Amino acid sequence: MKILLIGTGRWGSNHLRVLSGLDVDLYVAEVSAERREKCLEQGIPADHVTSDYRTFAEDVDAVDIVTPASTHFALCEEFLDMGKDVFVEKPITETVPQALALAARADAGDRILQVGHIFRYDPAADYIRSFLGSGKAGEIRSLCGNFSGFKRPRSDGGVTISDALHFIDFFNYIMEKIPDRVLARCEDLLRRGMDDMAWVWMSYNGIPALVEANYFSVNKNRLVTITGDKATLVCDFAASQDKIRVYRNRHILDEDTWKAVGGEVIHQEIPPAEPLLEELKHFVGCVRDRTRPKAVALDGVNSLRVVEAAMRSHNEGKEIFLEPEPATTCSRAPATPGRGLNPRRTRALPRPDPG
Secondary structure, rough: EEEEEEOOOOHHHHHHHHHHHOEEEEEEEEOEEEEHHHHOOOOOHHHHEEHHHHHHOOOOOOOEEEOOOHHHHHHHHHHOOOOOOEEEOOOOOOOOOHHHHHHHHHHOOOOOOOEOOOOHOOHHHHHHHHHHHHHOOOOOEEEEEEEOOOOOOOOOOOOOHHHHHHHHHHHHHOOOOOOEEEEEEEEEEEEOOOOOEEEEEEEEOOOEEEEEOOOOOOOOEEEEEEEEEOOOEEEEEEOOOOOOEEEEEEEEOOOOOEEEEOOOOEEEEOOOHHHHHHHHHHHHHHHOOOEEEOOOOHHHHHHHHHHHHHHHHHHHHEEEEEOOOOOOOOOOOOOOOOOOOHHHHHOOOOOOOOO
C-alpha cells in the first residue's frame, strides 16, 4: 500500500517515525528543505520525497495530512475528489460547514476519512468504555477533563479547538452522544487574538462534564475523572504506569444525612502502547480491509459543533443549546439511517485499486 504523508513538522515528525515502521510504501511531501533532508536521514528514498504533494498524488492509495488546520479542508477535498482515502489530523477543518461538506464527499465516494482523535486509540479508552458499560461505576454523575501544560501556543488555532477538543471528543466517545448544552469561558490572556485558557462546561442530558485547557499549568495534565454513584475512575493519560485508578467511594443517604463512604482503591494496569502507532495502524487496516474507523468525519463534525458552541457561549455570555443528533459514529452499534447519515457508512467499503 502506498501512503503519502503531507507535513513533517512538530507532530508530523511523529507520523513520519510511526509510518516508517509500518508495512507501507511511504511517500513524503514537505515544503521545508531542512525537514526534507531529515526525511532522507531517516531512510526515506530520495525519489519518495518532494516539496509538492501533487508529485505523488495520483500514485498513492491513501494520504495522511498533518498540516495547519487552515489547510485541512482544501487538501481533504482535493484527495477525496481523486478517490483517495484520507487520514487528517484534528481538527478536521476550521468550521462545521466545511467538516459537513467533507463528510458528504467521503460518503458520496465511499472513501475513508479518519480524523486524528488520538485518545480513542489509547488502550485506556477501551478499559474505560468496558468499565462503564459493565455498570461497575453505577450511574455516571459527572465527567471532568484537564488538558493543560506549559508550552508554546499553537499558531493555527486557540486552545479550545487545539487542546480542549481532545477531551470534548473523548467524552462524546464515552457518552455515545454529543452534549445538549454548552457554557464556556475562552480567555485570551496573551492577547494573541486566540484563546489560551478555556473552561468548557457541557451537559449530556443532565450529566455535567467539564473540560479545562490552557498553556500555563506548570504540570503536564492529561487527566480524566469520571464519577459514578458506585465508584470514581481516574485516568492519567500522561502516565506510563499506574494509568487508571478506581476509587470505590460512595455517598450514602442515612435517614436525613448524607455520608461519604470511602472504599478500596484499585490500580488498573493498562498494556503499554503508543496511541499514535495504534491510530495509524488502525487507518492502514481500515484502508486495506475497507472497514469503518473509530473516528470518522462525523465525529470530527460533532467535536467542532461543541467547540463552536463554546466560542459562541463565551462571546455572547450565555448557555448555548445544541440540536440533538441521532447516535452515529459515537455508538458502539452500527450507524442507522437518520438526519445527516448515509447508511452506506455501515457496510464494507470497496477496495482501492492497486497502487
